[in-house]
Amino acid sequence: MFAVPASGLTLRKRLVKAGTSGLDTAWMAVDAVVPDEAQVGRPGLGLLVITWGLGHERLSIAAQAAGGIARAIGLTAAHLHRREQFGRPLHEHQALRLRLAELASRLLTLRFAVYTAAQGVPVAGACGARETAALKVVAARFAEEAMSECMHMFGGAGYLEDETPLARMWRDARLARIGGGTDEMMWELVASGLVPDLPGYDASVDLTTTANREES
Numbered sequence: 001m002f003a004v005p006a007s008g009l010t011l012r013k014r015l016v017k018a019g020t021s022g023l024d025t026a027w028m029a030v031d032a033v034v035p036d037e038a039q040v041g042r043p044g045l046g047l048l049v050i051t052w053g054l055g056h057e058r059l060s061i062a063a064q065a066a067g068g069i070a071r072a073i074g075l076t077a078a079h080l081h082r083r084e085q086f087g088r089p090l091h092e093h094q095a096l097r098l099r100l101a102e103l104a105s106r107l108l109t110l111r112f113a114v115y116t117a118a119q120g121v122p123v124a125g126a127c128g129a130r131e132t133a134a135l136k137v138v139a140a141r142f143a144e145e146a147m148s149e150c151m152h153m154f155g156g157a158g159y160l161e162d163e164t165p166l167a168r169m170w171r172d173a174r175l176a177r178i179g180g181g182t183d184e185m186m187w188e189l190v191a192s193g194l195v196p197d198l199p200g201y202d203a204s205v206d207l208t209t210t211a212n213r214e215e216s
């Protein structure tokens with residue numbers, strides 16, 4: 001396997017991120033010649049190769065989101081059972097219990113989707129660029145919302161860095177909406193597959209006829 005020699009790498013600047021501090025990020029200058037035998041695809045097929053790679057990356061981001069959300073819901077469920085306010089555990093306050101149940105229901109749906117997509121990715125035509133984009137954007141946006149809601153259910157402690165991991169999880173989850181392609185790019189991919197069924201539409205919703213009827 002080809003590796004860029006350390007002498008070909010120059011650190012330009014360390015970058016400080018809003019979250020995911022466990023992942024070092026830096027602006028690097030790369031000065032290396034990649035030999036022919038290290039090519040990851042045939043010349044001219046770059047877009048195909050990167051699309052294949054991004055499909056896997058986007059699926060893995062959706063899976064990471066599901067894992068993070070599961071942890072947040074688990075921690076929050078435990079907290080709601082332990083913390084008492086107004087004489088009873090928070091879990092007995094319906095407003096909180098049902099909100100957590102709603103997040104758990106959506107997580108269940110996301111998990112099924114991730115498992116199904118993972119089985120489909122290696123099968124031609126079963127789970128392509130549009131499907132992985134749709135899954136990634138839904139998962140990433142849900143992760144941001146779920147982390148925020150769970151942090152909220154911890155009250156003030158949720159916002160404190162050293163008391164609970166929720167603040168960190170909230171900040172870390174935000175990257176999923178950017179890395180691997182932003183929400184807008186995912187939606188563009190999904191939109192490119194929205195082919196209008198005009199004859200079917202006309203047959204069911206004939207607005208021209210309705211308008212004519214109203215005018216007469």
Ligand SMILES: Cc1cc2nc3c(=O)[nH]c(=O)nc-3n(C[C@H](O)[C@H](O)[C@H](O)COP(=O)(O)OP(=O)(O)OC[C@H]3O[C@@H](n4cnc5c(N)ncnc54)[C@H](O)[C@@H]3O)c2cc1C
Nearest residue numbers: 017020023025054057175178179180181182183184185188
């Ligand atoms: C810590 C970190 C890790 C990363 N890791 C990865 C990684 O592992 N893999 C990976 O692929 N990428 C990764 N990225 C890069 C990431 O994919 C890009 O930052 C992202 O695609 C956005 O590109 P940009 O930063 O150039 O923003 P810009 O392209 O400048 O976009 C700015 C804003 O404008 C919106 N926008 C841009 N063009 C349009 C348009 N045509 N229509 C509508 N809205 C538009 C974008 O959605 C965004 O909201 C990482 C980024 C960071 C910060």
